[in-house]
Amino acid sequence: MSSLTPLTRTIEEAKTWTENWQKNNPDLPKAFLIPADDLIACFNTMDIDVTVDANGKLHLKVDRFEPGVRSYIGIDDNDEAHLLIVGTSTSDGKNYEDHPENGVFDFTRPCPSNCDPKSIMFHKEVHKFSK
Numbered sequence: 001m002s003s004l005t006p007l008t009r010t011i012e013e014a015k016t017w018t019e020n021w022q023k024n025n026p027d028l029p030k031a032f033l034i035p036a037d038d039l040i041a042c043f044n045t046m047d048i049d050v051t052v053d054a055n056g057k058l059h060l061k062v063d064r065f066e067p068g069v070r071s072y073i074g075i076d077d078n079d080e081a082h083l084l085i086v087g088t089s090t091s092d093g094k095n096y097e098d099h100p101e102n103g104v105f106d107f108t109r110p111c112p113s114n115c116d117p118k119s120i121m122f123h124k125e126v127h128k129f130s131k
Helices: 012-026 038-045
Strands: 031-033 049-052 057-060 069-075 081-089 109-111
Touching: 031 049, 038 069, 081 109
Parallel strands: none
Antiparallel strands: 031 109, 049 057, 069 081
């Protein structure tokens, strides 16, 4: 089980940061819905041990350095945004090397059109991708 604590932000920070992004980038996606299975599949390409505790929670077994994935934003031929996810490796905990040869995961769905309009991080300004 990892002793690392995930970096979290306050709700107010998240609300402010997402509003800043969405106001300054009205023609870009607001968010991406990422299926958990994609993240697990990506972890599997990185030889990360995933364990389940007594409460049914998943944990990553971290031997030396915090594992990470990298995501890239792309636009397909139909002008739809995609968040492409690749596994990484590191030998020093600072420099992470991409490994797209192990798989580039793209099962994300952009917002809009896959949004939660009730979220405090969804700001309603006009958006190029709105349907």
